[in-house]
Amino acid sequence: MDNNIHPKTHEKADKDTEYRIFEAARKVFHAKGLDGARMQEIADEAGINKAMLHYYFRSKDKLFGSIFEEDFKEFFKRLAELISADLPLLEKIEFFVENYLELILQNSYIPAFILSEIHHNPERIKNIFLEKGIKAEQIFMDDIKTAISLGIIRPIDPKQLIVNIIGLCIFPIVAKPILCTMLSFDEEGYRNFIEERKKEVARFVINSIKIN
Amino acid sequence: MDNNIHPKTHEKADKDTEYRIFEAARKVFHAKGLDGARMQEIADEAGINKAMLHYYFRSKDKLFGSIFEEDFKEFFKRLAELISADLPLLEKIEFFVENYLELILQNSYIPAFILSEIHHNPERIKNIFLEKGIKAEQIFMDDIKTAISLGIIRPIDPKQLIVNIIGLCIFPIVAKPILCTMLSFDEEGYRNFIEERKKEVARFVINSIKIN
DNA sequence: AAACAAATTAACCGTTTGGTTAATACAAAA
DNA sequence: TTTTGTATTAACCAAACGGTTAATTTGTTT
Numbered sequence: 001m002d003n004n005i006h007p008k009t010h011e012k013a014d015k016d017t018e019y020r021i022f023e024a025a026r027k028v029f030h031a032k033g034l035d036g037a038r039m040q041e042i043a044d045e046a047g048i049n050k051a052m053l054h055y056y057f058r059s060k061d062k063l064f065g066s067i068f069e070e071d072f073k074e075f076f077k078r079l080a081e082l083i084s085a086d087l088p089l090l091e092k093i094e095f096f097v098e099n100y101l102e103l104i105l106q107n108s109y110i111p112a113f114i115l116s117e118i119h120h121n122p123e124r125i126k127n128i129f130l131e132k133g134i135k136a137e138q139i140f141m142d143d144i145k146t147a148i149s150l151g152i153i154r155p156i157d158p159k160q161l162i163v164n165i166i167g168l169c170i171f172p173i174v175a176k177p178i179l180c181t182m183l184s185f186d187e188e189g190y191r192n193f194i195e196e197r198k199k200e201v202a203r204f205v206i207n208s209i210k211i212n
Numbered sequence: 213m214d215n216n217i218h219p220k221t222h223e224k225a226d227k228d229t230e231y232r233i234f235e236a237a238r239k240v241f242h243a244k245g246l247d248g249a250r251m252q253e254i255a256d257e258a259g260i261n262k263a264m265l266h267y268y269f270r271s272k273d274k275l276f277g278s279i280f281e282e283d284f285k286e287f288f289k290r291l292a293e294l295i296s297a298d299l300p301l302l303e304k305i306e307f308f309v310e311n312y313l314e315l316i317l318q319n320s321y322i323p324a325f326i327l328s329e330i331h332h333n334p335e336r337i338k339n340i341f342l343e344k345g346i347k348a349e350q351i352f353m354d355d356i357k358t359a360i361s362l363g364i365i366r367p368i369d370p371k372q373l374i375v376n377i378i379g380l381c382i383f384p385i386v387a388k389p390i391l392c393t394m395l396s397f398d399e400e401g402y403r404n405f406i407e408e409r410k411k412e413v414a415r416f417v418i419n420s421i422k423i424n
Numbered sequence: 425a426a427a428c429a430a431a432t433t434a435a436c437c438g439t440t441t442g443g444t445t446a447a448t449a450c451a452a453a454a
Numbered sequence: 455t456t457t458t459g460t461a462t463t464a465a466c467c468a469a470a471c472g473g474t475t476a477a478t479t480t481g482t483t484t
Contacts (some may be wrong), residue, residue: 014362031332032247033245033328033332034248034249034250035245035247036246036247036332044277059351067420080279112327112328114390115324115327115328115386115387115390116245116324116331116332118389118390119324119328119386119389120243120244120245120248120328125389125393126359126393129393129394132328137395142305142379154419156412156416157408157412159395159405160405160408160409160412163383163384164380164413166383167379167380167382167383167384167387168379168380169377170383170387170414171337171378171379171382171383172375172376172379174327174331174386175327175379175382177330177331177334177337177377178326178327178330178337181341182341182349183349183375193371193372196369196372198388200368201367201376204368204372204376204420205420207366207419207420207421208416208417208419209419
């Protein structure tokens, strides 16, 4: 499966200026955030004159906004796809955890980027959600309710369960530096730890909710 | 229990200039991050001339560093205290989840602040950990190993379990704006949701690991 | 090849930034 | 009261910032 979230955003050739700016800006914004990023650094990263950033994107905030919006939408589109898989609930959980962990592992900047920027400016997501209602989580919630009424899993608030599953996946990615320090992981140890989680998280969740 | 992480940092009177700068800086840095914060805004918040910030703390980075270090240490000191409670494992989990959730709820800026700033500069924590080895999590890991060998809980990697428990607590706090948007919470709905979690997370975890 | 529009650049601009300084107010010691 | 060290301020500064502009190159159309 192609897990790279950003293949060719603007459907333009690799040498296209706008595309190069976009990718350079993404890289810098991901690493340094809106306030920490410098327009000059983005221009240098793209190998292009700084004036071009404004020529194509008007302002720093507009440039940032278009990147944030695409990242956010793409990230939740992927989540929605996984969540909508046509599988029985327990298998879907296994499927989701494994693929979602791999997704955020291969785009490990994204979750911290989104959480961090939303924390500094919570308004930004509201405009994005207003445009296009992402209601895939409703499917998952219905799955859960059905499984409860069928006696497949114990009664549990579907919202709590969803937050549990997603949190178990995202947290160790977002908190990587702390985990590595506190649990004495080197890069390989950390990778193994996450690899283990692909099975462990599903096991952990299913163990908790399954009725024999 | 006094859950406010920052009662009187420098053990000085409320009107003390250094203390006022410190608290003003904390407030601004928490809300806007290192790069987004302005020295002038901190000075205004403290009701004090900007030159005083440099008089007491030399530079923006030093001021930020001292706040970050104190927040970080205090936060993990609290975590260590909870984790070291003298209780049987399953009761300790209940105790921990309830109190840890209350702690981060009452200091809700801290987790996102720490995660966000570490993401932008992972080096910063290393110096803090070098000073003072925080090894309270070892106690918890031993508890888990013992409980496994006694047949109280199923076999599970203690590190995975710890990350699960902490992640289940922290994630919904850090991701509050997204949760509120996606799950249609208003402020009260969100608070209820977290209040429910104080019992639900412990139930979820214990259900998953307990052997009848 | 002439004309025109789009893309690109170097140089520039006003503002804001973290930080400094020199002068002053304050308080305790002499 | 004079002295002395500390606390505080207004004014200032150089550098860095996001953004603009005017001129030039490039590519396309006629």
